[in-house]
Amino acid sequence: MREIDRRSKQSRRVFLKGAATAVPVVAVATSIATSIGDAWADDATTLSPATMKTLLKVARDIYPHDVLGDSYYITAIKPWDGKAAKDPAVKSLISDGIARLDQNARDRHKVPYVEVPWEADRVVLLKEIEQSDFFQKVRGDLVVSLYNQKEVWPRFGYEGSSAEHGGYINRGFADIDWLPKA
């Protein structure tokens, strides 16, 4: 059978871009605390970097795929900042939703959501707010913004558009080779 190369082809563009625009070079050089991996969150103009980072954690906990690095989830949740900039209602939906989640985390674990160490404990916190408008909107958006990334598709063995390759007539539409003889 023709198998799909499922290795990641994604560059680290998303991180480097964040580092270039948001973090002074000197800061990168002098401060170990400011890791390049967090710089994307500082790009946010309306939502706070802490909110963005919590949103990333929430996204990973909603649709955990251990084979996917953070970059795909960042691409999926970053547009919330732009939507919040355009609409105060969206801004408060996300900010208030994250604030409530953090409060619940502090009540239960004495730390904000991102610092709750185990996924199983964070999932309990998400279950508590599952019916909230915040959770519903974030999940409903994520199911498209995560799985509709063309860069994600090969990681799930999905090949996407095929007409421009002549379909699958010569590319393995009937190449299954492990079935018992019918």
Place this chain on the structure above:
Amino acid sequence: MAKFDLNDSSVVVIVGSGAGGGTLGNELAQKGVKVVILEAGPRIENQDFVNDEWESFSQLAWSDARTTSGTWRVAKDFPNLPAWIVKAVGGSTVHWAGASLRFDEHEFRVKSTYGNIPSANLLDWPITLAEMEPWYAKAENKMGVTRTNGIPGLPGNNNFKVLEAGAKKLGYKTVHTGNMAINSQPRDGRGSCQQIGFCFQGCKSGAKWSTLYTEIPKGEATGNLEVRPSSMAVKIEHDSSGKVTGVVYADESGAMQRQKARIVAVAGNSIESPRLLLNSASTMFPDGLANSSGQVGRNYMRHMTGSVYAVFEKSVHMYRGTTMAGIIRDEAANNPKPGFVGGYEMETLSIGLPFMAAFLNPGAWGRSFTSALDGYPRMAGMWLVGEDMPQETNRITLDPVVKDKFGQPVASVHFDDHPNDVAMRAHAYKQGAAVYDAVGATVTYPTPPYPSTHNLGTNRMSEKPRDGVVNKFGQSHDIKNLFVSDGSQFTSGAACNPTLTIVALAIRQADYIAGAMQKKEI
């Protein structure tokens, strides 16, 4: 190409250009009848279709506001998307899968066969299979259905091979790559299937029959057919004698136009067709046109549906190749089964990763959900489609609050599963899982119904005017120059996919209309 004057009252106006409207339009045009088709959506040709599920959905799907109620899960998961149908020239023949099956003999006389089923509004069709057979033959020839007219079946793809192997292990007998209106060899000026795998997004090669590039251009070539895209019908008008006189519609710019007509045929699919009749209420017809029976909008059927996806140890790549070229027919027969009447088909189905995420279990999240998606390349899938019970309370009404951009009330779709539907679905899930278990599935997922693709029954045919909206030719009982030409005519839904029957009825209706016009009956 023909261009008819708005005041030309000699034309037949057809609302909708899909399997019913597009076919009727061409058939009438071939007979020399002048036709104007009003199509709500734009004209999008093959080369502009996109192999991308969400982008294609934005391009093709009917996404105008609708509301929902009832116990069906679609109302909860997709409250404003009760149906997944197309708003474009060609209608839902643009995104249909191509499965072209004839009704079984008993499926035209369900009341006689099934008897009295509580809360089901069963009725025999006013026509029989014997009467329909010549029209089915014409439809199969027109559409180039595989395994008819000497046309070979399509080659089976990976998803079919898994289905076939499991079915044979279970002892099922009738298993093949379907009766598909998809060219397995070049025919009728169109090439053969390239196994692209995006049948639902519009067939870019044109191997799949669609009125968009068969009936409509053929009709236009006669000089008797004019198709007006982006023209949304809002009201059918009538005179003081009760005959319809024309259709008011919003043109591309949103301006209201009035096309006069000798005959009006409604073919806007089973949600919009009753909506248009109800929105055309007048002093003479306060409950809407053709509605003296009170049955307009009622008996909404959408087939018992569901899917089973199964994950295996090794790759399947189900998305490669023709989406629905695979069928098991053994459960379609009306054998007495525990708890339900009627039957169902098991047909191969694949959706891409984006739609799998959206439809596998809407609203689900967490590890059990992502574990299923991690199995995507090793997944096989089937659709379960069976006869559902018509119920008077399952119906299209006018929403009391929500209006469209032209100020017209939108359609509200109410649906409750009948106990027969629930029992059949449970049986189908079990059998579907058994097919895959037989060839080593490591896990199977029963998947809830998607937004309806088979919308049927809301202007049903009946022998007696008190039982339904139209007669055996789709002519309304109340108004003799008003016809219904889509799946809303269906008296009952049968187990199989409806398009072949819609096309056969449209060919037959064209014959009747042309004859009646010649005899000056209408």
